Amino acid sequence: MSKLEAEQSKFVGAIREPDCFEPDSADHRRRMAVYQSLFINNIDGFLQSSFPVLYSILTEDIWNSLVRSFFRDHSCRSPYFSEISKEFVEYIGGEPDILLQLPVFASELIHYEWIELDVSIRKTDVPVSLWQTNTLPASMIVSPLSSLVSYQYPVHQISKDFQPENSDTRFYYVVYRDEGDSVQFIQTNASTAFLLQKMESQFCPSSPEQILEWMLEALPGFPTKDLEQGLHITLLQLLEKGVLLAG
Structure with a gap:
């Protein structure tokens, strides 16, 4: 390791772990404290804005410990601030020790709040337009501006x-x-979740007939006419909200 690399490594270590930093002088400590405060406060502020519900339910001490542990222990792969929330989700997914101090639903809440942020900034080349008739299109796709998620806890509450x-x-x-580029959510059921997962797994748009066939296979014994009517209503609702798009 060159002298420059050694100095850079020492600087990074001092930023990540202030308690382990050994300054050469009081002036050195003062100058380094400016950098330490700048970095951790930026991360703290970004996480507060990205995970407002989590921030609101944790004590100040636990929140500060969480931010500090993420900053100290996680090696972010992206240099962009917009990716910090995703890096935070990955950090929590690794089940760090700090997770033991958080509520049992914390990892799911964190993922849900990140999904909302991710959908809000997601980009797509697929034209998005709402369906406005009572008849179904010949084929449909799941909008790239929507995400299906499932949790053990009612994270929306x-x-x-x-x-x-x-x-x-x-x-x-x-x-x-x-349609107004605002993030929304709908709570749905296992059948609709199955439908959306099945559509997302296809390499081409799905027709109403194909979707009905999938649902009949998934729900054997369910009256075909009743299922067809219920499916028609569900698909129209998803089309009207923009969760599904005419394909």
Whole structure:
């Protein structure tokens, strides 16, 4: 390692772990403190804005410990601030020790808040237009501006006043960008989640007939006429919201 590389490594170490930093003088400590404060405060502010619900339910000490552990222990692969929230999700996904100090639903809440942010800035070349008739198009695709997610906890309800300690239900959500570019979500059921997953797995648009066939296979014994009517309503609702697009 060259002298320059050694100095750079020492500088990075001092930024990541201020408590382990050994300054040469009081002036050195003062100057380094400016950098230490600048870096951690930028990360802190960005995480607060990206995960507002999580921030609101944690104590100040636990939040500060979480931010510090992420900053110290996680090696971000992207230099862009817009990617910090994704890096934070990956850090939590690795089940760091700090997770033991967080509520049981924290990792799911973090992922949900990130999905909302991700959908809000997601780009696509696919033309997005809402369906406005009562007849179904010949084929459909899942909008690239929507994401299907599933959690053990009702993340859309979590707040300072509601923090569940256990859950025996599976919750399904579609997070999507509406016509006004605002992020919305709908809570859905396992059948609709299956439908959307099946459509996303296809390499080409899906026709109403194909979708009905999938649902009949997934729900054997369900009256065909009733399923067809219910499916028609569900597909129209998803088209009207922009979750599905005519393909």
